[in-house]
Amino acid sequence: MGVVARKGMLVYKIYRALSYVVSPLLQLHLRWRKIRGLEHPTRLPERLGRPSLTRPPGPLLWFHAVSLGEGMAAIPVIKECVKWRPDLNILLTTTTMSAFEVIINQLPTGVLHQFSPIDTPAAMDAFLDYWNPNAIMLLESELWPNLIMASSRKGILLALLNARVSMKSFKLWSSPVLFPLISLLLSKFSLIIPLSSMQAIHFQLLQAPPFIINFAGDLKYVVEYDASKEEFRSIDDLKVQLGHRKVWMASSIHRGEEEVMLGVHKVLKQVYPDLVTIIVPRYPQHGKDIAQKLQKEGQHVALRSQHQRIVPGRNIYVVDTLGELRHLYRLTPIAVIGGSFFPGLAGHNISEAAAAGCAVLTGYHVGHFSHMLREMQRLNPLSVLQVAGKLELEEAILKFFSDGKVLEARQTASKQAFHALSNGIIANAWNVLYFHVLKQALLKETDNR
Incomplete structure (x- = not known):
């Protein structure tokens, strides 16, 4: 393990310890959000990693999007997965109520939805242990340390779709304290699909391995008109x-x-x-x-x-x-x-x-x-x-x-x-995702049987 990786692991251990300590406060914060109508009235346990649905048997892919924009970008890729591999189970998690209210009516039949767990060790471990996904597709800039490190420990393959980092975040992530942690987290991914060449440069400067960066196009160009x-x-x-x-x-x-x-x-x-x-x-x-x-x-x-x-x-x-x-x-x-x-x-x-x-x-x-x-x-x-x-x-x-x-x-x-x-963005995204992540994830599933 190199110097940067060792520093990154040290910063992660500090983050993990702090996330343990603040876990009760985060739970109180979630309850406060529920009172204000910002959390689902009956599904708050999902935010703590407790499921409200039964996990179906067989391979499962987890797509995670925070809000409405990321969720709408994920849906065309999910539909392509359903089209080419209807045998796979697909779980989509979102964080915001606004995303849930719109996206729930856009999902293909059979796709499961849960609210995303907060990034505390207990919530994330409970979620991953229950759903046991074969691969995780995160949208845009969702680099949550407990999620990524726990997934890596469990051998779950990770992809970052429509990957981006704002200039503000890039400056923050490049700081001496956070750079080793971000570098460590990015090393755990099997695939990063940046939404532009400039974003690809940002991720390379943050020490993402160059061979995992592949282009497909910006998923937000994919506009579907599904409506009743x-x-x-x-x-x-x-x-x-x-x-x-x-x-x-x-x-x-x-x-x-x-x-x-x-x-x-x-x-x-x-x-x-x-x-x-x-x-x-x-x-x-x-x-x-x-x-x-x-x-x-x-x-x-x-x-x-x-x-x-x-x-x-x-x-x-x-x-x-x-x-x-x-x-x-x-x-x-x-x-x-x-x-x-x-x-x-x-x-x-x-x-x-x-x-x-x-x-x-x-x-x-x-x-x-x-x-x-x-x-x-x-x-x-x-x-x-x-x-x-x-x-x-x-x-x-x-x-x-x-x-x-x-x-x-x-x-x-x-x-x-x-x-x-x-033109061709979804086909490109599916091909890159299947070759770099899903193929290997499904081979692991076969070997484990």
């Missing part, structure tokens, strides 16, 4: 309500950004009195707060959760629901992606709007989505337009509304860039 007949009917009904009115959407906006979007709405409405602005906040409660404030000001607002219609005189439609965004993009020729207009924000997925053929605009604070933006602009400079703030956003949308050819060129560019970048 009722959901499709609902979107089609909204199209009818919008008629021939001018429409634009501000999606995934964070607190404070609504002031920018409503300011733009006010200016646009002076030019186009029948304008409809669709506002989709990142969190539903934020949508309710926006609607309440606007109604107090005497504005006519339609709220999605209340099934209120977009009748003449109503110019703002606030979406305070989850899991509908990729369908709602079909309603608008222009999509402004939020989470990008103030420092400290990190952007959101622009590919769903591009897939729907929207003209895509975003701010400059796009964080780890900068690679997606650069790739799309490289393929076609018209595919994504970055604007600095309210005035530039006003000018751009007014230009699009006033010149149909400019708007159409933007819409075509975004859709073409999306199709070029999304």
Whole structure:
């Protein structure tokens, strides 16, 4: 064992000891989250590694995603697994309630769901002992030390899909204290699929073994439109309500950004009195707060959760629901992606709007989505337009509304860039995952029988 590995093991032992000590506090914290509605009302034991489902016999693959974005990225890979290896059991864990509420309706029949265990030795050991997965696929940047080290001890193969590390985390992980631990954790993986070349460099600088890094493409480019007949009917009904009115959407906006979007709405409405602005906040409660404030000001607002219609005189439609965004993009020729207009924000997925053929605009604070933006602009400079703030956003949308050819060129560019970048990603991801992880994991299963 080298010097860095020895230091990493020492840091891990300290982490493990601390996680033992704080375990009672974490359990109290989970109960507090349950009271606030942030944990499932009846499934809290799952967060401590206690199952609520029976483990089926045979090989089992565990996919772990924290929140909605990672969960939606995991689903196409899970479907590919089901398609090619229907004999395998698949377990998906998520952490957030918002992810659970949306994803549970998207999973293929037979795929199991549990809430993810907290990273304490007792919870993780209980979870792994019960589910006994053959391989674990973690999404994005889920480097939990007890999970990874316990899995390695038990001979469970590990993969990191759509792997990324933010600049803030990279600086933290590169620090003298954490670098040996991160290097040790990455050495336990059989496969890392980075979402960009820059991310691959980050993982190599963190001493991930170069031979385990393989490219497949960014899973967030894979946009599926699975929906019930009722959901499709609902979107089609909204199209009818919008008629021939001018429409634009501000999606995934964070607190404070609504002031920018409503300011733009006010200016646009002076030019186009029948304008409809669709506002989709990142969190539903934020949508309710926006609607309440606007109604107090005497504005006519339609709220999605209340099934209120977009009748003449109503110019703002606030979406305070989850899991509908990729369908709602079909309603608008222009999509402004939020989470990008103030420092400290990190952007959101622009590919769903591009897939729907929207003209895509975003701010400059796009964080780890900068690679997606650069790739799309490289393929076609018209595919994504970055604007600095309210005035530039006003000018751009007014230009699009006033010149149909400019708007159409933007819409075509975004859709073409999306199709070029999304082509073959799932097949690539499945091939790499099967060759580097699943094949070996299933051979071990056969040898152990």
